[in-house]
Amino acid sequence: MKQKIIDILNEIRPEFDFSKETDFIEQGMLDSFDIVSLVSSLDEEFGISIDGLDILPENFSSIESIFALLKKNGAKIV
Amino acid sequence: MNLIFRNKKITGLLTVLPKNEIKFEDEMDNYNFSVAQSLKLKKIMGYGSHRIVESGVTISDLCIYGLNYLFDQKLLKKEDIDAIVLVTQSPDYILPPTSNVIQGKLGLKKDMICLDINQGCAGYEIGLFQSFMLLDQPDINKVVLLNADVLSQKVSKRDRSNNPLIGDAASVTILEKSEKDQTIYANVKMDGSSFDTVIIPAGGFKTPSTSSTAEMKEDAEGNFRSLDQLCANGDKIFNFVQREVPPMVESLLEKAGITKGDVDYFMFHQPNKFTLTKLADKLQIPHEKVPSNILEFFGNSNGVSVPTSISFNLGDRLTKESLLICLAGFGVGLTWASLILRMEHLTFTEIIYF
Numbered sequence: 206m207k208q209k210i211i212d213i214l215n216e217i218r219p220e221f222d223f224s225k226e227t228d229f230i231e232q233g234m235l236d237s238f239d240i241v242s243l244v245s246s247l248d249e250e251f252g253i254s255i256d257g258l259d260i261l262p263e264n265f266s267s268i269e270s271i272f273a274l275l276k277k278n279g280a281k282i283v
Numbered sequence: 284m285n286l287i288f289r290n291k292k293i294t295g296l297l298t299v300l301p302k303n304e305i306k307f308e309d310e311m312d313n314y315n316f317s318v319a320q321s322l323k324l325k326k327i328m329g330y331g332s333h334r335i336v337e338s339g340v341t342i343s344d345l346c347i348y349g350l351n352y353l354f355d356q357k358l359l360k361k362e363d364i365d366a367i368v369l370v371t372q373s374p375d376y377i378l379p380p381t382s383n384v385i386q387g388k389l390g391l392k393k394d395m396i397c398l399d400i401n402q403g404c405a406g407y408e409i410g411l412f413q414s415f416m417l418l419d420q421p422d423i424n425k426v427v428l429l430n431a432d433v434l435s436q437k438v439s440k441r442d443r444s445n446n447p448l449i450g451d452a453a454s455v456t457i458l459e460k461s462e463k464d465q466t467i468y469a470n471v472k473m474d475g476s477s478f479d480t481v482i483i484p485a486g487g488f489k490t491p492s493t494s495s496t497a498e499m500k501e502d503a504e505g506n507f508r509s510l511d512q513l514c515a516n517g518d519k520i521f522n523f524v525q526r527e528v529p530p531m532v533e534s535l536l537e538k539a540g541i542t543k544g545d546v547d548y549f550m551f552h553q554p555n556k557f558t559l560t561k562l563a564d565k566l567q568i569p570h571e572k573v574p575s576n577i578l579e580f581f582g583n584s585n586g587v588s589v590p591t592s593i594s595f596n597l598g599d600r601l602t603k604e605s606l607l608i609c610l611a612g613f614g615v616g617l618t619w620a621s622l623i624l625r626m627e628h629l630t631f632t633e634i635i636y637f
Contacts, residue, residue, distance in 0.1 A: 217320075217323075236504055237504065237517060237518050238316070238320070238324060238443075238504075241324070241327055241328070241557055242320070242323050242324065242327060244557075245323075245327045245557070254560075254561070254564040256525075256561075256564075256565065257521070257522075257524075257525030257558075257561035257562065257564075257565050258522075258525050258526060258565075260521065260522075260525070260561070261522070262518075
Protein backbone atom coordinates (compact mmCIF):
# COMPACT_ATOMS: atom_id res chain seq x y z
CA MET A 206 0.00 0.00 0.00
CA LYS A 207 2.85 2.39 0.85
CA GLN A 208 4.34 1.96 -2.62
CA LYS A 209 0.95 2.73 -4.14
CA ILE A 210 0.81 5.94 -2.10
CA ILE A 211 4.26 6.93 -3.38
CA ASP A 212 3.19 6.16 -6.96
CA ILE A 213 0.15 8.42 -6.61
CA LEU A 214 2.24 11.22 -5.09
CA ASN A 215 4.80 10.90 -7.89
CA GLU A 216 2.04 11.18 -10.44
CA ILE A 217 0.79 14.41 -8.86
CA ARG A 218 4.20 16.03 -8.32
CA PRO A 219 6.76 14.13 -10.43
CA GLU A 220 9.49 16.68 -9.66
CA PHE A 221 9.84 15.48 -6.03
CA ASP A 222 11.17 12.27 -4.47
CA PHE A 223 8.49 11.37 -1.93
CA SER A 224 10.30 8.22 -0.80
CA LYS A 225 13.11 10.30 0.71
CA GLU A 226 11.46 13.39 2.21
CA THR A 227 9.87 13.38 5.66
CA ASP A 228 7.52 16.39 5.74
CA PHE A 229 5.80 17.06 2.43
CA ILE A 230 3.94 20.11 3.71
CA GLU A 231 6.88 21.75 5.47
CA GLN A 232 9.04 21.13 2.39
CA GLY A 233 6.45 22.78 0.15
CA MET A 234 5.99 19.61 -1.91
CA LEU A 235 2.19 19.59 -1.63
CA ASP A 236 -0.18 22.57 -1.68
CA SER A 237 -3.91 22.54 -1.05
CA PHE A 238 -4.75 21.76 -4.69
CA ASP A 239 -2.31 18.84 -4.62
CA ILE A 240 -4.08 17.55 -1.51
CA VAL A 241 -7.42 17.71 -3.33
CA SER A 242 -5.92 15.73 -6.23
CA LEU A 243 -4.36 13.28 -3.80
CA VAL A 244 -7.62 12.70 -1.90
CA SER A 245 -9.46 12.10 -5.15
CA SER A 246 -6.84 9.58 -6.32
CA LEU A 247 -6.70 7.80 -2.95
CA ASP A 248 -10.52 7.57 -2.81
CA GLU A 249 -10.57 6.04 -6.27
CA GLU A 250 -7.62 3.69 -5.75
CA PHE A 251 -8.76 2.30 -2.39
CA GLY A 252 -12.54 2.47 -2.95
CA ILE A 253 -13.19 4.73 0.02
CA SER A 254 -14.29 8.30 0.68
CA ILE A 255 -11.86 10.05 3.01
CA ASP A 256 -13.88 11.97 5.57
CA GLY A 257 -13.94 15.71 4.79
CA LEU A 258 -13.02 16.45 8.39
CA ASP A 259 -9.78 14.48 7.92
CA ILE A 260 -8.65 16.58 4.96
CA LEU A 261 -6.10 18.58 6.92
CA PRO A 262 -2.49 19.26 5.84
CA GLU A 263 -1.01 17.34 8.79
CA ASN A 264 -2.67 14.13 7.56
CA PHE A 265 -0.73 14.38 4.28
CA SER A 266 2.69 15.30 5.62
CA SER A 267 4.35 11.88 5.23
CA ILE A 268 3.78 8.40 3.82
CA GLU A 269 3.08 7.19 7.37
CA SER A 270 0.44 9.86 8.05
CA ILE A 271 -1.29 9.13 4.71
CA PHE A 272 -1.14 5.40 5.50
CA ALA A 273 -2.73 6.03 8.91
CA LEU A 274 -5.40 8.21 7.30
CA LEU A 275 -6.28 5.50 4.81
CA LYS A 276 -6.53 2.92 7.60
CA LYS A 277 -8.79 5.23 9.63
CA ASN A 278 -11.05 5.72 6.62
CA GLY A 279 -11.53 2.02 5.98
CA ALA A 280 -8.97 1.22 3.29
CA LYS A 281 -8.11 -2.47 3.21
CA ILE A 282 -4.50 -3.02 4.22
CA VAL A 283 -2.74 -5.24 1.69
CA MET B 284 -31.19 29.07 15.80
CA ASN B 285 -34.27 27.18 14.66
CA LEU B 286 -36.94 28.96 12.65
CA ILE B 287 -40.45 27.92 11.66
CA PHE B 288 -42.66 29.44 8.98
CA ARG B 289 -46.24 28.52 8.21
CA ASN B 290 -48.58 29.10 5.28
CA LYS B 291 -45.98 30.39 2.87
CA LYS B 292 -44.99 29.12 -0.57
CA ILE B 293 -42.73 29.78 -3.52
CA THR B 294 -44.87 30.25 -6.62
CA GLY B 295 -42.31 31.10 -9.29
CA LEU B 296 -38.58 31.04 -9.96
CA LEU B 297 -36.60 32.70 -12.74
CA THR B 298 -32.82 32.67 -13.16
CA VAL B 299 -31.05 35.26 -15.28
CA LEU B 300 -27.58 34.32 -16.55
CA PRO B 301 -25.12 36.33 -18.62
CA LYS B 302 -24.77 35.22 -22.27
CA ASN B 303 -21.00 35.72 -22.00
CA GLU B 304 -19.44 32.31 -21.37
CA ILE B 305 -15.76 31.70 -20.59
CA LYS B 306 -14.26 28.23 -20.68
CA PHE B 307 -11.75 26.98 -18.10
CA GLU B 308 -9.35 25.93 -20.87
CA ASP B 309 -9.23 29.48 -22.21
CA GLU B 310 -7.90 30.80 -18.91
CA MET B 311 -5.60 27.93 -17.89
CA ASP B 312 -2.50 29.88 -18.89
CA ASN B 313 -3.30 32.50 -16.23
CA TYR B 314 -2.58 30.02 -13.46
CA ASN B 315 0.72 28.43 -12.47
CA PHE B 316 -0.48 24.83 -12.86
CA SER B 317 0.88 22.34 -15.35
CA VAL B 318 -1.60 21.39 -18.09
CA ALA B 319 -1.96 17.90 -16.59
CA GLN B 320 -2.63 19.34 -13.13
CA SER B 321 -5.17 21.80 -14.54
CA LEU B 322 -7.07 19.09 -16.37
CA LYS B 323 -7.10 16.85 -13.30
CA LEU B 324 -8.42 19.70 -11.16
CA LYS B 325 -11.02 20.50 -13.81
CA LYS B 326 -12.44 17.02 -13.35
CA ILE B 327 -12.25 16.91 -9.55
CA MET B 328 -13.44 20.45 -8.82
CA GLY B 329 -15.97 20.50 -11.65
CA TYR B 330 -14.53 23.52 -13.48
CA GLY B 331 -16.12 24.09 -16.86
CA SER B 332 -17.71 27.21 -18.30
CA HIS B 333 -18.48 30.21 -16.19
CA ARG B 334 -20.89 32.97 -17.06
CA ILE B 335 -19.52 36.46 -16.59
CA VAL B 336 -21.25 39.79 -17.24
CA GLU B 337 -19.77 42.22 -19.74
CA SER B 338 -18.03 45.23 -18.21
CA GLY B 339 -20.50 47.80 -16.89
CA VAL B 340 -23.39 45.38 -16.36
CA THR B 341 -24.75 45.57 -12.81
CA ILE B 342 -27.11 43.50 -10.71
CA SER B 343 -29.93 45.98 -11.31
CA ASP B 344 -29.55 45.37 -15.06
CA LEU B 345 -29.95 41.60 -14.55
CA CYS B 346 -32.85 41.97 -12.09
CA ILE B 347 -34.74 44.51 -14.21
CA TYR B 348 -34.27 42.33 -17.29
CA GLY B 349 -35.71 39.36 -15.40
CA LEU B 350 -38.64 41.26 -13.93
CA ASN B 351 -39.53 42.86 -17.29
CA TYR B 352 -39.50 39.37 -18.81
CA LEU B 353 -42.03 38.24 -16.19
CA PHE B 354 -44.21 41.32 -16.79
CA ASP B 355 -44.08 40.79 -20.58
CA GLN B 356 -44.93 37.09 -20.24
CA LYS B 357 -47.81 38.02 -17.89
CA LEU B 358 -46.32 35.84 -15.17
CA LEU B 359 -46.20 38.75 -12.71
CA LYS B 360 -48.12 42.01 -12.37
CA LYS B 361 -46.34 45.17 -11.24
CA GLU B 362 -49.18 46.23 -8.98
CA ASP B 363 -49.13 42.92 -7.09
CA ILE B 364 -45.59 43.39 -5.73
CA ASP B 365 -45.78 44.43 -2.07
CA ALA B 366 -42.11 43.99 -1.20
CA ILE B 367 -38.72 43.55 -2.85
CA VAL B 368 -36.03 41.77 -0.88
CA LEU B 369 -32.67 41.98 -2.64
CA VAL B 370 -29.78 39.85 -1.41
CA THR B 371 -26.46 40.92 -2.89
CA GLN B 372 -22.83 41.70 -2.14
CA SER B 373 -22.30 43.65 -5.33
CA PRO B 374 -24.79 46.52 -5.09
CA ASP B 375 -24.93 49.24 -7.75
CA TYR B 376 -24.04 51.87 -5.12
CA ILE B 377 -22.92 51.98 -1.50
CA LEU B 378 -26.10 53.99 -1.10
CA PRO B 379 -29.01 54.11 -1.95
CA PRO B 380 -30.24 50.51 -1.68
CA THR B 381 -30.25 48.84 -5.10
CA SER B 382 -33.76 47.48 -4.38
CA ASN B 383 -34.96 51.13 -4.37
CA VAL B 384 -33.17 51.71 -7.68
CA ILE B 385 -34.92 48.69 -9.20
CA GLN B 386 -38.30 49.81 -7.84
CA GLY B 387 -37.81 53.27 -9.33
CA LYS B 388 -36.61 52.10 -12.74
CA LEU B 389 -39.52 49.68 -13.06
CA GLY B 390 -42.07 52.28 -11.97
CA LEU B 391 -43.46 50.13 -9.18
CA LYS B 392 -45.96 51.46 -6.67
CA LYS B 393 -44.69 53.52 -3.72
CA ASP B 394 -46.81 51.72 -1.15
CA MET B 395 -44.29 48.93 -0.68
CA ILE B 396 -41.08 48.01 1.10
CA CYS B 397 -37.65 47.61 -0.54
CA LEU B 398 -34.90 45.96 1.42
CA ASP B 399 -31.26 45.16 0.61
CA ILE B 400 -29.53 42.38 2.53
CA ASN B 401 -25.76 41.94 2.50
CA GLN B 402 -25.30 38.16 2.57
CA GLY B 403 -23.37 35.82 0.31
CA CYS B 404 -23.25 32.05 -0.03
CA ALA B 405 -26.21 31.58 2.34
CA GLY B 406 -27.95 34.64 0.92
CA TYR B 407 -30.77 32.81 -0.81
CA GLU B 408 -31.82 31.09 2.41
CA ILE B 409 -31.53 34.33 4.43
CA GLY B 410 -33.57 36.09 1.75
CA LEU B 411 -36.27 33.43 1.97
CA PHE B 412 -36.42 33.81 5.77
CA GLN B 413 -36.85 37.59 5.46
CA SER B 414 -39.47 37.19 2.76
CA PHE B 415 -41.47 34.68 4.82
CA MET B 416 -41.40 37.10 7.78
CA LEU B 417 -42.70 39.95 5.60
CA LEU B 418 -45.57 37.73 4.45
CA ASP B 419 -46.80 37.59 8.04
CA GLN B 420 -47.94 41.19 7.55
CA PRO B 421 -51.62 41.47 6.58
CA ASP B 422 -50.89 44.01 3.82
CA ILE B 423 -48.11 42.01 2.21
CA ASN B 424 -49.35 39.26 -0.10
CA LYS B 425 -46.58 38.95 -2.65
CA VAL B 426 -42.84 39.31 -2.09
CA VAL B 427 -40.27 39.36 -4.87
CA LEU B 428 -36.98 37.94 -3.63
CA LEU B 429 -34.09 39.02 -5.81
CA ASN B 430 -30.74 37.33 -5.29
CA ALA B 431 -28.02 38.69 -7.56
CA ASP B 432 -24.26 39.08 -7.73
CA VAL B 433 -21.69 40.17 -10.30
CA LEU B 434 -18.63 39.49 -8.19
CA SER B 435 -16.52 38.38 -11.18
CA GLN B 436 -15.54 42.04 -11.45
CA LYS B 437 -13.86 41.74 -8.05
CA VAL B 438 -11.86 38.59 -8.79
CA SER B 439 -8.31 38.63 -10.13
CA LYS B 440 -7.89 36.77 -13.43
CA ARG B 441 -4.64 35.39 -11.97
CA ASP B 442 -6.29 34.01 -8.84
CA ARG B 443 -6.32 30.27 -9.45
CA SER B 444 -8.36 29.65 -6.29
CA ASN B 445 -11.28 31.89 -7.23
CA ASN B 446 -11.24 32.86 -10.90
CA PRO B 447 -11.96 29.42 -12.39
CA LEU B 448 -15.12 29.12 -10.37
CA ILE B 449 -16.65 32.59 -10.11
CA GLY B 450 -19.93 33.21 -11.93
CA ASP B 451 -22.45 36.03 -12.18
CA ALA B 452 -26.21 35.53 -11.99
CA ALA B 453 -29.52 36.84 -10.72
CA SER B 454 -32.67 35.08 -9.62
CA VAL B 455 -36.23 36.22 -9.12
CA THR B 456 -38.30 34.21 -6.67
CA ILE B 457 -41.98 34.92 -6.08
CA LEU B 458 -43.30 34.18 -2.59
CA GLU B 459 -46.90 34.24 -1.47
CA LYS B 460 -49.17 33.22 1.36
CA SER B 461 -50.51 29.70 1.20
CA GLU B 462 -53.81 28.22 2.25
CA LYS B 463 -52.11 24.89 2.86
CA ASP B 464 -51.03 24.08 6.39
CA GLN B 465 -47.45 23.20 5.49
CA THR B 466 -44.69 24.00 7.96
CA ILE B 467 -41.32 25.14 6.68
CA TYR B 468 -38.51 24.19 9.07
CA ALA B 469 -35.30 26.19 8.98
CA ASN B 470 -32.14 26.93 10.89
CA VAL B 471 -29.36 29.48 10.72
CA LYS B 472 -26.01 30.05 12.39
CA MET B 473 -23.40 32.78 12.09
CA ASP B 474 -19.79 33.16 13.18
CA GLY B 475 -18.54 36.70 12.69
CA SER B 476 -15.28 35.90 14.46
CA SER B 477 -14.15 34.40 11.14
CA PHE B 478 -15.39 37.34 9.05
CA ASP B 479 -12.11 37.54 7.11
CA THR B 480 -12.34 33.97 5.73
CA VAL B 481 -14.03 35.35 2.60
CA ILE B 482 -13.45 39.05 2.19
CA ILE B 483 -12.84 41.93 -0.17
CA PRO B 484 -10.44 43.78 2.14
CA ALA B 485 -10.57 47.26 0.56
CA GLY B 486 -13.26 49.47 -0.94
CA GLY B 487 -15.47 49.99 2.10
CA PHE B 488 -15.19 52.73 4.71
CA LYS B 489 -12.68 50.74 6.80
CA THR B 490 -10.06 50.62 4.02
CA PRO B 491 -11.03 52.87 1.11
CA SER B 492 -9.66 51.94 -2.31
CA THR B 493 -6.44 53.76 -3.19
CA SER B 494 -3.63 53.18 -5.66
CA SER B 495 -1.87 51.06 -3.03
CA THR B 496 -4.89 48.80 -2.42
CA ALA B 497 -4.99 48.21 -6.19
CA GLU B 498 -1.43 46.86 -6.22
CA MET B 499 -1.25 43.22 -7.29
CA LYS B 500 0.66 40.96 -4.93
CA GLU B 501 1.49 37.26 -4.98
CA ASP B 502 0.39 35.09 -2.06
CA ALA B 503 2.04 31.89 -0.74
CA GLU B 504 0.10 29.73 -3.22
CA GLY B 505 1.05 31.76 -6.28
CA ASN B 506 -2.20 33.72 -6.65
CA PHE B 507 -1.95 37.34 -7.79
CA ARG B 508 -4.55 39.67 -6.36
CA SER B 509 -5.00 43.12 -4.83
CA LEU B 510 -6.76 44.24 -1.67
CA ASP B 511 -9.59 45.51 -3.86
CA GLN B 512 -10.32 41.94 -4.96
CA LEU B 513 -12.01 38.92 -3.47
CA CYS B 514 -9.84 36.83 -1.18
CA ALA B 515 -11.21 33.48 -0.01
CA ASN B 516 -9.30 31.09 2.22
CA GLY B 517 -10.24 27.86 0.46
CA ASP B 518 -8.83 25.48 3.07
CA LYS B 519 -10.58 27.24 5.92
CA ILE B 520 -13.90 27.34 4.05
CA PHE B 521 -13.65 23.66 3.14
CA ASN B 522 -13.03 22.67 6.76
CA PHE B 523 -15.83 24.94 7.98
CA VAL B 524 -18.29 23.40 5.51
CA GLN B 525 -17.35 19.81 6.39
CA ARG B 526 -17.55 20.58 10.11
CA GLU B 527 -20.74 22.65 10.27
CA VAL B 528 -23.03 21.69 7.39
CA PRO B 529 -23.64 17.97 8.14
CA PRO B 530 -24.79 18.58 11.74
CA MET B 531 -26.92 21.52 10.56
CA VAL B 532 -28.73 19.35 8.01
CA GLU B 533 -29.07 16.42 10.45
CA SER B 534 -30.53 18.75 13.09
CA LEU B 535 -32.97 20.25 10.57
CA LEU B 536 -34.25 16.84 9.50
CA GLU B 537 -34.69 15.81 13.11
CA LYS B 538 -36.61 19.00 13.89
CA ALA B 539 -38.86 18.42 10.88
CA GLY B 540 -39.39 14.80 11.92
CA ILE B 541 -38.28 13.37 8.58
CA THR B 542 -35.46 11.19 7.27
CA LYS B 543 -32.99 11.78 4.47
CA GLY B 544 -34.95 9.30 2.40
CA ASP B 545 -38.05 11.51 2.62
CA VAL B 546 -36.23 14.40 0.95
CA ASP B 547 -36.32 14.37 -2.85
CA TYR B 548 -33.34 16.69 -3.38
CA PHE B 549 -30.70 18.50 -1.38
CA MET B 550 -30.10 21.74 -3.26
CA PHE B 551 -26.90 23.09 -1.77
CA HIS B 552 -24.79 26.14 -2.49
CA GLN B 553 -22.30 25.26 -5.25
CA PRO B 554 -18.72 26.07 -4.20
CA ASN B 555 -17.20 23.17 -6.16
CA LYS B 556 -17.85 19.52 -6.96
CA PHE B 557 -15.21 18.18 -4.55
CA THR B 558 -16.73 19.94 -1.52
CA LEU B 559 -20.25 18.79 -2.45
CA THR B 560 -19.17 15.19 -3.05
CA LYS B 561 -17.51 15.09 0.37
CA LEU B 562 -20.61 16.64 1.96
CA ALA B 563 -22.89 14.08 0.34
CA ASP B 564 -20.62 11.23 1.48
CA LYS B 565 -20.49 12.58 5.02
CA LEU B 566 -24.27 12.89 5.12
CA GLN B 567 -24.62 9.48 3.45
CA ILE B 568 -26.87 10.88 0.77
CA PRO B 569 -26.75 9.43 -2.78
CA HIS B 570 -24.82 11.81 -5.06
CA GLU B 571 -27.75 12.07 -7.49
CA LYS B 572 -29.80 13.72 -4.74
CA VAL B 573 -27.17 16.44 -4.30
CA PRO B 574 -26.69 18.16 -7.68
CA SER B 575 -23.14 19.51 -8.05
CA ASN B 576 -23.02 20.62 -11.68
CA ILE B 577 -23.57 24.38 -11.47
CA LEU B 578 -19.85 25.19 -11.35
CA GLU B 579 -19.37 23.15 -14.51
CA PHE B 580 -22.03 24.92 -16.53
CA PHE B 581 -22.32 28.42 -15.05
CA GLY B 582 -19.87 29.08 -12.19
CA ASN B 583 -20.37 29.78 -8.51
CA SER B 584 -22.58 32.85 -8.30
CA ASN B 585 -22.51 33.20 -4.51
CA GLY B 586 -25.97 32.55 -2.98
CA VAL B 587 -27.60 32.60 -6.44
CA SER B 588 -26.04 29.20 -7.09
CA VAL B 589 -28.94 27.63 -5.15
CA PRO B 590 -31.84 29.01 -7.26
CA THR B 591 -29.70 28.48 -10.38
CA SER B 592 -29.31 24.83 -9.42
CA ILE B 593 -33.04 24.49 -8.79
CA SER B 594 -33.92 26.09 -12.15
CA PHE B 595 -31.31 24.07 -14.06
CA ASN B 596 -31.67 20.68 -12.39
CA LEU B 597 -35.36 20.56 -11.54
CA GLY B 598 -36.78 23.12 -13.96
CA ASP B 599 -40.11 22.09 -15.45
CA ARG B 600 -40.60 19.30 -12.91
CA LEU B 601 -41.50 21.91 -10.31
CA THR B 602 -44.37 23.19 -12.44
CA LYS B 603 -45.87 19.69 -12.61
CA GLU B 604 -44.76 17.84 -9.48
CA SER B 605 -44.51 18.22 -5.74
CA LEU B 606 -40.99 17.79 -4.36
CA LEU B 607 -39.68 17.97 -0.81
CA ILE B 608 -36.45 19.94 -0.98
CA CYS B 609 -33.73 20.76 1.50
CA LEU B 610 -31.89 23.99 0.71
CA ALA B 611 -28.59 24.93 2.31
CA GLY B 612 -26.12 27.77 1.94
CA PHE B 613 -22.76 28.22 3.66
CA GLY B 614 -19.87 30.62 3.40
CA VAL B 615 -19.30 34.39 3.62
CA GLY B 616 -19.86 35.75 7.10
CA LEU B 617 -19.42 33.07 8.17
CA THR B 618 -23.08 32.22 7.73
CA TRP B 619 -24.72 28.85 7.27
CA ALA B 620 -28.44 28.25 6.90
CA SER B 621 -30.82 25.57 5.71
CA LEU B 622 -34.53 24.90 5.29
CA ILE B 623 -36.89 22.18 4.22
CA LEU B 624 -39.86 23.09 2.12
CA ARG B 625 -42.20 21.57 -0.35
CA MET B 626 -41.95 23.10 -3.80
CA GLU B 627 -44.93 22.21 -5.97
CA HIS B 628 -46.82 23.31 -9.04
CA LEU B 629 -44.91 26.55 -9.50
CA THR B 630 -46.27 28.94 -12.09
CA PHE B 631 -42.84 29.05 -13.75
CA THR B 632 -39.25 27.86 -13.37
CA GLU B 633 -37.09 29.18 -16.17
CA ILE B 634 -33.60 30.30 -17.11
CA ILE B 635 -33.15 33.28 -19.43
CA TYR B 636 -29.98 34.89 -20.75
CA PHE B 637 -28.99 38.57 -20.60
